[in-house]
Structure formats: structure tokens, C-alpha cells
Amino acid sequence: MIVEVVVGILLGLGGLACITGAVGLLRFPDVYSRMHASGVTDTLGAGLVVLGLLVWAALGDGGWATALAEGHAEAAKPGLLQSVKLVSILFFLWVSGTTAVHALAKAAWLDGLVPWTRDEEGASSTR
Amino acid sequence: MRHTLALAGVLALTWLLWSGHTGALLLGLGLLSVAATAALARRMGLVDGEGVPLAVVRPGLITYLPWLLWQVVLSSIDVGRRVWARDPGLAPRMLHVTPTQATLTGRVLYANSITLTPGTISVMMEDDDILVHALHAEAADGLASGDMDRRVTALEGPA
Amino acid sequence: MDPGRGGCVIDALIDVFLLGLLVIVAVAVGQSRNLLVAVMLTGIYSLLSASWMLVLDAPDVAYTEAAVGAGVSTVLMLGTLALTTREEKPGPALEPVPLVVALITGLVLLYGTLDMPAFGDPASPVHQHVAPHYLQRSGEEMGIQNIITSVLASYRGYDTLGETSVVLTAAVGVFALLGGRRRRGAPVPEAEAP
């Protein structure tokens, strides 16, 4: 029961962070600032959701930690493999997300896209 | 050779952990694919300090990564608050930071850490100059204080 | 055992969501005159259809969609754009005959689905013929744990060999047509902006 509450909190907060990033993607004024918003989805959102799933894989119904504590090494294997994959997913999301956003910012900059700044608010056409 | 062996080791570990198979036939096939991949990567000239960044793996990461993670959480919350605020208070600006790391690996680690934390994105990286887009003044000030730079430098410092 | 089945609200929601977004993206791809934008949207389409395949319990198709749709076909379409232009030439606004043909074909296909067995019906003909044999015996006959792999590479080996040679022939043909001309053209640009 307590595991479900913890998983629920982690997944709920992660979902909130994901939506926050997406709302920022819509609200923020130009592509550079939107990258910061999508960073919230990519880092905090993905992190919390995967963390929630990790906790579930370890301690939920038939989780590997539960199985190991009861001495069922074989029953723990699928859960352990899932955990490894979840960690890999998060690792790749973070590493590749960072690199992709940097590549995107660099490409936009080299393309001559001028960042939106506060004083030219009236002149900004990107909205 | 050190890099090839490291690559093969990582590949083998990945194969084993992602498949979970232990039968003799499948293990043999896995070994074959690991060897073929490592050989091909070596032939393509991908196996060097850049393709297999062994230099990143340092004992200092144990303290640096949790700190970085915490910074990511803090700045994510900050950006998230601005997303929902009626007035986001955005004042985007570009600024130059001068990394103090000696090695290229260290500077890349620093630039990637900047990008990973929402609020700052490294846009261009020259030899000793990183162009950063900051979402607002506080993010820019936080970066200009050089805390992260010092930590990455300390990370690469003792060989 | 299988809490994902059985008419839960969330399942219906996922189905409606994925199919609705698929329609929206498909219309947007058709509407877009900028071909680069269309390529970006097909990327989203592929992500959505892979999720949809997964929801339908067809992970093997979803894998293929993930590897081909999101990876290779984006690159292929960009390669095509590199050979042509980014903007589509304006065509006639609305062609009535193709529209009618497409509508009729769609209706006939929809009518055809009425005769199909229900989704996931274990009594449907495909699950009665040779499938049980493969499912039960492929492990000991092949020693490969993935049944789809053993069906493709062994039970249906000649078929797969034929398919592979078709793809190889097509690739060789494309390279013969395009590769030579590219090489003789402008000198290969070095990667300028790193």
C-alpha cells in the first residue's frame, strides 16, 4: 500500500513536470526559451516517471526486491532486467536529450535566428 | 587497444543485461555480435578517446553527479514555476563563459552540464569560450559565479 | 492477470487519443506545403503508430516501426529532400475523381472488416492452423527464444531470403542510378561548419 502511494506521488509529480514542460513549450516566446521548457520534460519529468516505475519494479507486486527478500532468485530476474532497462532509458534520454538540444540551439544560432529579448517585446514576431 | 577492450566490455555487459539470456547458443551468438561490432567500430575509426570516452570516468563523479542532479531538480522547479506564473519574468540573454578546464573532455562535460540544467543552454563552444543562452538574469548570474565550472575543474584536476 | 483488457476507461481513452492524433497528424501532413515540415510530422506519425501497435499487443511491428519509421525513413526522406526542393509545387485544389475513388475504396475496406474475427479472438482461423505448432515447439526445434525470429529466419526462411534479395536488388538499383551521378558532380563538400 505504502509502495503504491510512493509510486503514485513520483508518477504524479513526474506527469506534472512533463505537462509543465509542454505548457512552457507552448507559452514561451521563442525557440531558445522553449528549449529550456522542454528541458523540464526531458530531465525532471522523465526522471521522476522512470524513478516511479523503478520503485514499482523493485517493490511492487512481484518486484525484484520483494522476490529476493523471499529467496526467489529466479522470480526476481524479470524485475531486475526491467530495472536495468529503465535506468538505460533514463540515461539515454538525459544524454541524448542534452546533446540534441545543444545541436538544435547551435543550428538555430548558426542559422541566424536572433533570440527573443525582453526589450523588443513589441517587435517580436515569433509567437 | 584499451578503448577497444572497454567498448567490447560495455557492449557485452549491455547485451547480457538487456537480453537476460544465458543459453550456450545465444551467448555464443551474442559474443559473436559483440566481437563483430567492436571490430567494425575499430575499422571505422570510431574507437578513440572521443568515441569511447574513458577519460570521463573518474572517481570525482561520485560527488559531482549527485550535485549536478540536485542542480537539475532546482532549476527545473524554477523554470516550471515560471511556466505557470502569470508573468513568467523571462529576460533571455546570451553570455560568454570561459571554461577553466584543461582538457577537452572536461570542457565538454562542463558544456553538457550547462545544457542539462534547464535555464541555461550552451549554444556554441569554441576553444576557451562557451556561448550560453540563459532564460533569465538569475540563471545567468548563477552560471557567471563559476560554481559549476570550479566543480568540473576539480573533477578533472587530479589525474 | 491482464488488467489492461476488459473495457477500462483508460484503455478507451488511450485508443481514442492515439487514433485521434493519428488522424490530425495525417491531415496536417497532407496540408503542409513545406516538405521539411511534412517530414517532421511523419516522424510524429511514426511515433504514434508505434505506440498504437504496442497498444494492440503487436510489439514486433512496433519494433519495426521504431527502427524503420523513426530512424531510417526520416533519413531517407531527408535524403530525398536534398535531391529535390523543400517546397511542394502548388497543385490543383481539389480533384473530385480521386477523392471519390479513395472514399469508395475506404468504405469497401471498412465493409470488409465486418467479416473479420473479433480482435484477439483465440478461435479465429489464423490461430488454428500451424500457429500452435510454432508457438509450442519452436523453442526446442530452433533454440531461439523469440518465436517471430524463428518463424522469419527458419520456418519461412526461403520467403525471407526472397524478400531480402528483392530489397538488395532495389538498393543496388538505386545506388546505380543515383550514386554515380553524385560522385561525378560537385566535389564532395568537406564538413564545413562542424
Next chain:
Amino acid sequence: MSVFAVAMVAVMVTMALALVRALRGPTIFDRILAVNSFGTATVLFISVHGYLAGRPDFLDLALVYALMNFIGTLAVLKYLHAPGLGAADLAPPGEEGP
């Protein structure tokens, strides 16, 4: 599992919002960013759906997507800055330098 349903809905909302940005643009970079965000959301969708449906064995698919999404993004960016995508690949090996 209602716990996973909540995350599922959140991820779907994220996907829908990212799609809106992809449709609205206005610059091509906005669309690329939106597709990248959409991809991240899809990876989470697949991961959470595995647990929601009680079959978490399909995490491999999320793994494949986490990698493919990145390759797709880089391919588009490479095309934008060197529109002869693949020109270097078609060149005979000798011409490329070390």
C-alpha cells in the same frame, strides 16, 4: 492500476501539447524541438503503458525509441546545415581524408 493511469493521462496531455507546437511552428527549429519533446513523451508513454497493461517486457521498445529519436533529430539538423545529406557517405572511401 490507477496509479499508472494518472501518469498515462499526463503523458498523453504532454504529447498533445507538443503536437500543437509542432503544428504551429513557426520556425522549423520549433518543430524539431516539438518532435524531440514528443519523442521523449512517447518513450515515457511506452514505458508506462507496459506497466499499466501488466506487461512490462516491452521496455526494449522504449529503449529503441530513446536512441532513434536522437538520431532522427540529428539527421534533420544535419540536413539543415549540409543539405547534401549523405554526400560524404556516397563518396569513395579514399576521398575522405583520415
